[in-house]
Amino acid sequence: MPRNGLFIEYEYCTGCHSCEVACKQEHNFSDGMVGIRVDEVVTVGPDKVHIDFIPFTTRFCDLCAVKTEGGEQPACVKHCQAMCMAYGPISELTKAMEAKPRSIILAPR
Numbered sequence: 001m002p003r004n005g006l007f008i009e010y011e012y013c014t015g016c017h018s019c020e021v022a023c024k025q026e027h028n029f030s031d032g033m034v035g036i037r038v039d040e041v042v043t044v045g046p047d048k049v050h051i052d053f054i055p056f057t058t059r060f061c062d063l064c065a066v067k068t069e070g071g072e073q074p075a076c077v078k079h080c081q082a083m084c085m086a087y088g089p090i091s092e093l094t095k096a097m098e099a100k101p102r103s104i105i106l107a108p109r
């Protein structure tokens, strides 16, 4: 059985936090619990300030096991406003990553 994960092309992440909200609602998490968090990374250059939004999964992420075992997409992927998230076997996500330098793969267990 291939191991699955989340692919996030953070170059296009707008920091909208819809993935966090969708995850919380899907799992009915109480306050303080969340399966994914979006962090803001600020890089100051000589003439520009860059802001990247980078989502990362927490220990509460189960990759939406109930949904995905039923053939559905994880809640965060489904509700990503920028459509910059994907779910699937890590071997396939790695291939997608080769063409997308500003991206990450998250594979919580």
Ligand code: SF4
Residues within 6 Å of the ligand: 022, 023, 024, 026, 035, 036, 057, 060, 061, 062, 063, 064, 074, 075, 076, 077
């Ligand atoms: S895969 Fe499911 S549990 Fe994991 S962050 Fe996305 S919505 Fe939350």
Ligand code: SF4
Residues within 6 Å of the ligand: 008, 012, 013, 014, 015, 016, 017, 018, 019, 020, 038, 053, 055, 079, 080, 081, 082, 083, 084, 085
């Ligand atoms: S829903 Fe998509 S665009 Fe919005 S913060 Fe999450 S990963 Fe970024």
